[in-house]
Amino acid sequence: MSLLLAQEAGGLGGTAIILIVIGVIVAILVFLAIGTYNKLVQLRNRYKNAYSQIDVQLKRRYDLIPNLVETVKGYMSHERETLEAVIQARNAAVSASNQVAANPGDPETMKRLGAAEADLGSVSAGTGVLGRLFALSEAYPDLKANTNMLSLQEELTSTxxxxxxxxxxYNDAVMTYNTAREVFPAVIFAGMFGFGPAQFFEVDSPKEREAPRVSFS
Incomplete structure (x- = not known):
């Protein structure tokens, strides 16, 4: 009888140890999951906040372009095709930007914005339809000397x-986030918690990836 009770006690002790070990493992996993979730939330908020700074400047640029077209068309009315191309590219970029603003980092919308920005181009880099417009304006001395034109060029370049x-x-913040979600143990929980990869903001033009050089000559 004593031997049976001892065996039962030993069995209960072994079960208790197993339960304790399981409990410890579960607790560790819970703490890892909570820590990973909180870190990814912080990093996601960081790159979204970084994109909000881009959004402010893009909206400023998009607002300046109609004023630019109004100024230019008085001198270049026969360049209607180019002027229309600028407005169309600007509107496409506005649409893409609004989609990204609703969900910064989304791969598809970020790629569309990059493509739209490449089409619109840059005053300072001389790319896209804006670059073509300013290249054409070189043939119009009166336009180049126009005070409003010079002011708009300066504002666009600064923007x-x-x-x-x-x-x-933004791209630095995205890289930090993507790296964090791909390393262990975050890689286990990221998909489970809905933390997908974030897309860089890249413009499909080698010149656009260079730091713009300011020139008002």
Missing amino acids: ENKVAFSRQA
């Missing part, structure tokens, strides 16, 4: 510089 710097900050 493009700010977009470039903000884009770098």
Whole structure:
């Protein structure tokens, strides 16, 4: 009888140890999951905040372009095709930007914005339809000397510089987030918690990836 009770006690002790070990493992996993979740939330918020800085500058640029077209068309009315191309590219970029603003980092919308920005181009880098417009304006001395034109060129160039710097900050934040979600143990929980990869903001033009150089000559 004593032997049976001892065996039962030993069995209960072994079960208790197993339960304790399981409990410890579960607790560790819970703490890992909570820590990973909180870290990914912080990093996601960081790159979304970084994108909000880009969004402000892009909206400023998009607002300046209609004023630019109004100024230019008085001198270049026969360049209707180019002027229409600028407005169309600007509107496409606005649409893509609004989609990204609703969910920064989303791969599909970020790629569309990059393509739209490449089509629109840059005053300072001389790319896209904006670059073509300013190249054509070189043939119009009166337009080049127009005070409003010079002011708009300066504002657009300044805004493009700010977009470039903000884009770098955003891409750095995205890289930090993507790296964090791909390493252990985050890689186990990221998909489970809905933390998908974030997309860089890249413009499909080698010149656009360079830091803009300011020139008002």
